[in-house]
Amino acid sequence: MEKYxxxxxxxxxxxTVASKASSMGMxxxxxxxxxxxxxxxxxxxxxxxxxxxxxxxxxxxxDAGRFGIxxxxxxxxxEEVMNWMKSVIQGDAEEIEEAIKKDENMSLYKLEGKxxxxxxxxxxxxxxxxxxIVIAAGIREFVPxxxxxxxxxxLTSTTLLNNKKQPRSLAIIGGGYVGCExxxxxxxxxxxxTVIQRNKLLVPNEDMDISLAFTDYFGTIANVLTNSEAMExxxxxxxxxxxxxxxxxxxxxxxxxxxxxxxxxxxxxxxILAVENTGVKxxxxxxxxxxxxxxxxxxDVWAFGDIIGRYMFKHVANYEAEYLVYNAxxxxxxxxxxxxxxxxxxxxxxxxxxxxxxREARAKNVKIKIGRYDYKKVGKAAAIGEEFGFGKSIIDADxxxxxxxxxxxxxxxxxxxxxxxxxxxxxANADTVLxxxxxxxxxxxxxxxxxxxxxxx
Numbered sequence: 001m002e003k004y005x006x007x008x009x010x011x012x013x014x015x016t017v018a019s020k021a022s023s024m025g026m027x028x029x030x031x032x033x034x035x036x037x038x039x040x041x042x043x044x045x046x047x048x049x050x051x052x053x054x055x056x057x058x059x060x061x062x063d064a065g066r067f068g069i070x071x072x073x074x075x076x077x078x079e080e081v082m083n084w085m086k087s088v089i090q091g092d093a094e095e096i097e098e099a100i101k102k103d104e105n106m107s108l109y110k111l112e113g114k115x116x117x118x119x120x121x122x123x124x125x126x127x128x129x130x131x132x133i134v135i136a137a138g139i140r141e142f143v144p145x146x147x148x149x150x151x152x153x154x155l156t157s158t159t160l161l162n163n164k165k166q167p168r169s170l171a172i173i174g175g176g177y178v179g180c181e182x183x184x185x186x187x188x189x190x191x192x193x194t195v196i197q198r199n200k201l202l203v204p205n206e207d208m209d210i211s212l213a214f215t216d217y218f219g220t221i222a223n224v225l226t227n228s229e230a231m232e233x234x235x236x237x238x239x240x241x242x243x244x245x246x247x248x249x250x251x252x253x254x255x256x257x258x259x260x261x262x263x264x265x266x267x268x269x270x271x272i273l274a275v276e277n278t279g280v281k282x283x284x285x286x287x288x289x290x291x292x293x294x295x296x297x298x299x300d301v302w303a304f305g306d307i308i309g310r311y312m313f314k315h316v317a318n319y320e321a322e323y324l325v326y327n328a329x330x331x332x333x334x335x336x337x338x339x340x341x342x343x344x345x346x347x348x349x350x351x352x353x354x355x356x357x358x359r360e361a362r363a364k365n366v367k368i369k370i371g372r373y374d375y376k377k378v379g380k381a382a383a384i385g386e387e388f389g390f391g392k393s394i395i396d397a398d399x400x401x402x403x404x405x406x407x408x409x410x411x412x413x414x415x416x417x418x419x420x421x422x423x424x425x426x427x428a429n430a431d432t433v434l435x436x437x438x439x440x441x442x443x444x445x446x447x448x449x450x451x452x453x454x455x456x457x
Contacts, residue, residue: 002107004029004130006329007121009113009273012038013305013317014136015096020325022105029128030106031113031121035093039138039306040314042093043158050085052181052346055188059348062188066385076189078166085161115277119300134328135280135288135296135303136321137273139266139312144173147232152240154233154260157182167191167258171242173230175202177345179263180214183222184347193222194255196244198229203345207357207406209372209392214351214408217388221348233260268307285309292335293327294320302328311341340423344413349389352416355404355423356394367397371430373449375409380441386410391450393419393430400429402451411443418447 004027008018011032021028035042061071100108111124120129141156143149155163157178170186172179175197187193195202195218201211202218218224227248234241239256246253268286275282281289281297287309290296294304304324305317319336326332342354361368375381375389389409396403405419422428430451438445 001120001127001129002029003027004107004128006132006134007031007128007130008134008136009121010038010136010138010305010307011036011096012040012136012138013314013321014038014134016318016321017134017136017324017328018106019103021329022103024329025105026329028106029109029130030100031109031111031123033110033112036096036100037093041089043161045314046089047085047161048157048181048185049346050088051081051185054081054084055185056348058188063385076166078189079164081189082161082164113273115274118278119298120278131300132328133278133298133301134324135273135275135301135307136305136317137269137307139268139306141262142265142267143262144230144264146173146230149230149233149260149262152233152235152260154262156262160261169257170194170259170261171196171230171240171255171257172261172263174263174265175199175224175226176205176263176265177203179261180218180345180347182261182263183218187222188348194257195222195224196228196230196242197224197226198247200226200248202226203351206345206351206353207392207404208359210351210353210406210408213390214347217349217408218347266306266312268309270307283309293333294324294336295327311338311343313341313343316341340420342416342420344416346413349409350412351406351408352412353404353406354416354420355402357404357406358392358394361394361403366403368403369395369397370455371395371449371451371453372455373446373453375443375446377449378441378443378445380443380445381410383441384410386443389446391415391446393451395430395451395454400431402428402430402433405450407446407450409443409446415444415447418444419451 006021006026007029008014009031018028018030109123113121113123116122169192172183172195175195183193183195202215203211228244228246230242231245232243240260241254241256243254270282270286279298280301283289288303288307290303290308294302296303304320306312323334323336326334340355345351371393376387391407394404402423422433433451434448
């Protein structure tokens, strides 16, 4: 059995920990059966955003007539779009792997690992152990137990990246951020998209006002079926028939599609790892339970990233990795600060948010005041014809601190960073934003309106 100082499971943000351990002279094992870079680089953030950029371009083209620009003979080569996406990530994983192989302190195991006893992993036919272990093995797509689905075949956010043929019609099961981003992609490129969502709203984890506005707007881009569930799938010729139950109307209908995309959530890879064999506890959904310092129930095992189920975003995993380096490798005891975690959904229009929603603040009985402002009230938005969109702030009524900031509209994922910095700056509050001079004309001028235009609460 090979003995290491540290085993890191997962070569996404786990690379940060493994590289640091190696630079400190620690004998390190990196276990990752897939390509280096993890989900984000190979099948998540980067390839999806390359595709979504094409969708954004199409949205701009479709809107061009408003400005006197008329596009003729527009055509889409779907295979070329997919090839563009692949060119963006091509070679990156291989370059990372080559660098790892040259690292004298690191051993790469490109196999699936499984715990067989306390701090012992079986990787292929070999067993390895270490004084310390870091689990950053991520998540995978959840496939709901819909009758007939496995026999019919379907796409996921991973498998669709290898598609070369654009479906004429597409059913998307799930109305979260993955489902809505790909609904934006396919619909803007001309596919007839139907989103089947069990909840009454799309992206229901957003602030309620954002979810309501987005659900309403997205209905102009795709066929949105809320309060609905796919009950059964069957194949007839080249078509896939989906039996859909509408819980609100209490009726069932059938619809035919060329293809089905399952975007119904994620499950952690803890079952594959058999983490219980090394004394690591999980919650009822299978996510690793960690404390405020990212330590698991085992004193020598830490975990971070999607597999702990807190905030499943790449930027959060990178953030946690920095804390993990201090706590697991340097013996520090730094508590991870999740008070201002940002996120974005790259649909058109974009959604972005940071901190508490109004619902969360009221559930904690925080005395708050609400700010709200529309895009169309700023000069730049009027100049570019951006009539849709608004932002909302949740502000502590006693301290004037910004507790939450949420937007829907053009470039929301960029503009929200002003609020992120303000929320993470000591002494900064709503007045800090209001005192700051904003360049005119820019869409960022909506920000002081969002925190300064207080509504009756």
